[in-house]
Amino acid sequence: MTKKRYSREFKEEVVQYYHDHEGLGYLSVARAFDIPSDETVRIWIKKKEKDGDNAFAPKSRGKRTHEVKKRIKKKSAPISTEEWEDPRDIVERMAFLEAENAYLKKLLMLRKEGRS
Template sequence: MGKIRKTYDKEFKLQAIKLYYEEGMGSNSIGKELGIGISIVKRWINHYKREGIQGLEEKRGKATGFNKGRPRIEPLSDTEKIQRLEAENAYLKKLLALKKEMIQKRKP
């Protein structure tokens, strides 16, 4: 099982950024002052440089795209299941045919 990462709120991250820019503290000093890892402070500073205040917002759990994020709440309908399985079956048949072809080419 993986490690559970601690989540920090935006105000806490902003406090670290202010120490870096306004107080001129280094990431090592900020890490010791706030009791967090140096790499975390460096990551926050880089995100802030690239994206501004939005770079400090939590991004975990907001994945988008195909097959990312939380699973669907509603199960697939029967026709959607059949279509998905037919496409998977066709793909596997093509893969099997390619493997057979490669094996036949290797034989003398």
């Protein structure tokens, strides 16, 4: 069974209806709006009492931008020029990194194939 999503306006309307008709319980309100569970109505009412006008405001989804920015700012320590005096060292290091990269790509591809 899929979970039904209700709009912010609909939730506000249900909560307002509950407050306008004080004699009605959660079940009666749920039936009036064709909501399968009275527990849903109870949760909305409690949330409205707790959070006020922002109770049903849309929530941001995904990663927060400041977390991403922090991750981008973190860089490895710069390599000193003393380590790379000989150009052959640079070529050797580059060859090693290219081989490592190819190995990791192949490993990733094999793992993806194994899951399929």
